[in-house]
Amino acid sequence: xxxxxKNVSLKFGQRLILDNINLNLHSGGLIGLIGPNxxxxxxxxxxxxxILQPEKxxxxxxxxxxxxxxxxxxxxxxxxxQQVPYYPHLTAIEYLQYIAALKGIxxxxxxxxxxxxxxxxxxxxxxxxxLADFSGGMRQRVGIAATLLGDPKVIIVDEPTxxxxxxxxVTIRNVLAEMAVNHIVILSTHIIxxxxxxxxxxxxxxxxxxxxxxxxxxxxxxxxxxxxEYTAPVNQVLNQLENVSSITQEIDGVHIRVISQSKxxxxxxxxxxxxxxxxxxxxxSGD
Amino acid sequence: MISLTRIVKATFLERxxxxxxxxxxxxxxxxxxxxxxxxxxxxxxxVLEPNLFIQASNPSWVPVSVVLVLGLFLPIISYLFLKNTIxxxxxxxxxVLMASVSxxxxxxxxxxxxxxxxxLFILWIVIILGTIIMVILQFxxxxxxxxxxxxxxxxxxPGIFIISMLAIFTEIVPFLRGILGIILVSFFSLICYxxxxxxxxxFFLKIINPSGSSYLFKMxxxxxxxxxxxxxxxxxxxxxxxxxxxxxxTLFFLPIKFTQQDLLIFIIQLIICIVMLILAGFIFSPHKYxxxxxxxxxxxxxxxxHHKLKTINSKSASSSLLKTSFALLWRPxxxxxxxxxxxxxxxxxxxxxxxxxxxxxxxxxxxxxxxLSNLGSQITQFSFYQWLMTIPKAQNKQQFFEYVAxxxxxxxxxxxxxxxxxxxxxxxxxxxxxxxxLAQVLGLITKGNRMFIFLMVIFCFIYLNxxxxxxxxxxxxxxxxxxxxxxxxxxxxxKCSLKxxxx
Numbered sequence: 001x002x003x004x005x006k007n008v009s010l011k012f013g014q015r016l017i018l019d020n021i022n023l024n025l026h027s028g029g030l031i032g033l034i035g036p037n038x039x040x041x042x043x044x045x046x047x048x049x050x051i052l053q054p055e056k057x058x059x060x061x062x063x064x065x066x067x068x069x070x071x072x073x074x075x076x077x078x079x080x081x082q083q084v085p086y087y088p089h090l091t092a093i094e095y096l097q098y099i100a101a102l103k104g105i106x107x108x109x110x111x112x113x114x115x116x117x118x119x120x121x122x123x124x125x126x127x128x129x130x131l132a133d134f135s136g137g138m139r140q141r142v143g144i145a146a147t148l149l150g151d152p153k154v155i156i157v158d159e160p161t162x163x164x165x166x167x168x169x170v171t172i173r174n175v176l177a178e179m180a181v182n183h184i185v186i187l188s189t190h191i192i193x194x195x196x197x198x199x200x201x202x203x204x205x206x207x208x209x210x211x212x213x214x215x216x217x218x219x220x221x222x223x224x225x226x227x228x229e230y231t232a233p234v235n236q237v238l239n240q241l242e243n244v245s246s247i248t249q250e251i252d253g254v255h256i257r258v259i260s261q262s263k264x265x266x267x268x269x270x271x272x273x274x275x276x277x278x279x280x281x282x283x284x285s286g287d
Numbered sequence: 288m289i290s291l292t293r294i295v296k297a298t299f300l301e302r303x304x305x306x307x308x309x310x311x312x313x314x315x316x317x318x319x320x321x322x323x324x325x326x327x328x329x330x331x332x333x334v335l336e337p338n339l340f341i342q343a344s345n346p347s348w349v350p351v352s353v354v355l356v357l358g359l360f361l362p363i364i365s366y367l368f369l370k371n372t373i374x375x376x377x378x379x380x381x382x383v384l385m386a387s388v389s390x391x392x393x394x395x396x397x398x399x400x401x402x403x404x405x406x407l408f409i410l411w412i413v414i415i416l417g418t419i420i421m422v423i424l425q426f427x428x429x430x431x432x433x434x435x436x437x438x439x440x441x442x443x444x445p446g447i448f449i450i451s452m453l454a455i456f457t458e459i460v461p462f463l464r465g466i467l468g469i470i471l472v473s474f475f476s477l478i479c480y481x482x483x484x485x486x487x488x489x490f491f492l493k494i495i496n497p498s499g500s501s502y503l504f505k506m507x508x509x510x511x512x513x514x515x516x517x518x519x520x521x522x523x524x525x526x527x528x529x530x531x532x533x534x535x536x537t538l539f540f541l542p543i544k545f546t547q548q549d550l551l552i553f554i555i556q557l558i559i560c561i562v563m564l565i566l567a568g569f570i571f572s573p574h575k576y577x578x579x580x581x582x583x584x585x586x587x588x589x590x591x592x593h594h595k596l597k598t599i600n601s602k603s604a605s606s607s608l609l610k611t612s613f614a615l616l617w618r619p620x621x622x623x624x625x626x627x628x629x630x631x632x633x634x635x636x637x638x639x640x641x642x643x644x645x646x647x648x649x650x651x652x653x654x655x656x657x658x659l660s661n662l663g664s665q666i667t668q669f670s671f672y673q674w675l676m677t678i679p680k681a682q683n684k685q686q687f688f689e690y691v692a693x694x695x696x697x698x699x700x701x702x703x704x705x706x707x708x709x710x711x712x713x714x715x716x717x718x719x720x721x722x723x724x725l726a727q728v729l730g731l732i733t734k735g736n737r738m739f740i741f742l743m744v745i746f747c748f749i750y751l752n753x754x755x756x757x758x759x760x761x762x763x764x765x766x767x768x769x770x771x772x773x774x775x776x777x778x779x780x781x782k783c784s785l786k787x788x789x790x
Binding site: 049077084 | 605607608611614615618619670671674675676677678680681684
């Protein structure tokens with residue numbers, strides 16, 4: 001499957017939300033869409049999901065323009081928005097059965113599919129609990145299960161790990177990575193660790209513009225020799241730090257990672273960049 | 288420490304920037320046009336002794352007519368608009384912040400109350416401005432004293448405080464929070480209005496009446512007596528009746544004379560509002576604890592099975608959709624609502640014809656209101672409706688099965704009435720088809736249920752007062768069936784157009 005986005009732009013009033021987006025996406029690996037809050041990630045995903053129409057541009061799914069013919073996308077799509085849709089008075093299994101029915105899945109097949117998904121997302125013991133009584137993380141998992149009903153070929157999830165604990169986040173990441181082998185899976189997040197080690201393609205979006213699109217390895221190469229680390233004593237007041245990628249507490253002190261073209265101070269040493277460093281560098285520099 | 292003025296400001300800005308408030312402002316302007324004392328056309332807005340007086344012969348008629356018409360509907364519409372003053376903080380999760388800090392509940396409630404009053408006061412100003420424009424347009428070059436023009440509008444002012452208070456009080460008291468509160472307040476307002484026509488001198492009625500209509504009816508009577516020496520015999524408001532205007536006398540309405548007793552009444556009203564608000568402040572709590580223990584302790588196992596998802600055929604699952612649609616309508620109802628429906632339904636089987644028609648039928652309608660009012664509006668909550676756009680035909684399926692479920696439910700409720708005659712059965716089927724469609728369309732358009740609730744409450748109130756022509760189950764009137772089917776068709780077309788617009 002191929003998703004080709006050409007010259008997509010969108011304004012809300014006077015504000016340019018997306019500016020001339022061009023992307024070519026394939027199955028074969030998870031696609032991570034990263035960017036700060038307000039970058040336009042959700043808007044881009046809503047356009048691809050045919051909820052919004054772009055002002056300019058086209059989107060082709062296997063050669064068919066889905067802006068003109070949204071049904072072509074909808075029959076293959078599994079979309080999970082940022083705010084998980086749910087019915088509080090239904091139990092998890094009832095809700096998934098309802099979604100399966102809306103998707104046109106027969107009862108028999110829906111039953112096995114739902115059992116599968118509930119097991120995969122560790123919700124099998126809570127299947128008869130009402131969604132109103134679920135925690136946010138559990139509702140998120142139900143939402144993802146609903147998205148995957150019917151084996152959609154294009155899976156779009158908008159910040160699916162918000163509110164999840166680390167173990168839940170790893171589960172979702174692994175499930176989506178597994179599916180990305182022969183589906184187009186786009187995951188948007190502003191938490192790099194969600195896609196680290198599983199994404200085959202990274203798209204960095206800022207203020208409606210694409211700053212980078214390509215493999216994580218190439219992104220990392222761009223910031224080789226630009227990532228520095230030094231150690232500050234514990235309990236030292238840290239202020240006026242610039243371009244800080246991370247601050248971690250270790251046995252020997254507080255390790256501060258900084259993105260900089262030149263050595264920031266005498267104690268700093270050049271270190272191997274991580275994806276988080278690279279994305280921060282791109283977002284800060286803008287290219 | 289929370290400042291009262293900041294609560295007022297925040298609440299006012301939040302509410303006044305919503306589309307619904309601007310719709311209300313436009314409605315108020317339109318109301319000033321509709322309230323003009325029109326005597327030609329299918330609906331006669333305000334007619335007074337047509338055999339004695341020349342109708343709407345001078346500008347003094349305009350404010351009286353506008354306020355009389357608005358006094359009937361404005362308290363209910365204002366109440367419906369203000370209904371979720373506290374609920375807004377629930378919706379945007381501000382209540383969570385409130386639960387974590389210490390603050391003055393009285394100031395919080397007071398701030399909300401004052402913001403409500405300010406919102407309605409602006410509406411009041413808009414109505415006055417609209418009426419001035421109508422006077423200028425309909426009576427160019429003719430003027431009346433401004434105080435005389437203003438006095439009918441002054442009768443609406445106490446209602447602003449009463450409705451603002453009721454909106455908050457009913458939101459805080461648990462059993463009044465839902466549709467029961469809306470029905471009670473609406474009926475209360477309509478009954479006060481109706482009773483004030485004859486009993487306009489009642490001290491107690493003047494205190495509790497949110498429409499201020501007692502003053503107007505008294506003034507109209509006094510003017511009539513002063514002009515022709517006898518009291519009024521015939522007043523028509525929003526009437527569809529036909530009459531011949533043979534009157535020759537000009538009736539010039541006097542300004543309403545407010546006495547010291549009226550000032551005392553206003554002070555009592557304010558005291559009642561303050562007492563109710565203080566009581567609401569004591570009852571109110573932002574803490575919503577649940578004693579349910581969530582089944583959350585499910586161990587996460589990182590080593591998961593690699594089950595491949597099976598390929599799914601696209602076969603319809605209609606029975607599952609219908610079953611879930613029923614559940615979605617029935618489950619959100621409170622246990623009391625469910626019990627009331629069952630009891631009323633059983634009572635309908637055992638009651639006489641007259642009681643069935645005049646009392647049980649409208650009560651069943653009112654009790655079914657929470658269910659019907661969820662049509663179209665429930666799905667727009669929880670981000671569901673928009674998300675369904677990403678599944679082919681899902682929106683249509685959801686709408687269809689929701690409609691079928693609600694129609695089936697309504698027909699079951701009407702079954703005890705339908706067995707009387709085939710005409711009654713046909714009439715109730717047509718009516719059921721129409722109200723389910725109306726609920727769904729209004730819910731989709733307004734993304735809420737208040738518009739539908741308002742219409743049904745007015746309908747039931749009129750029906751309970753003996754005007755059964757809207758649903759004449761004892762009289763053979765096939766044209767009513769046609770009207771309901773016609774309305775259904777129009778609503779269906781509106782729904783289809785909405786979908787096209789969204790596409």
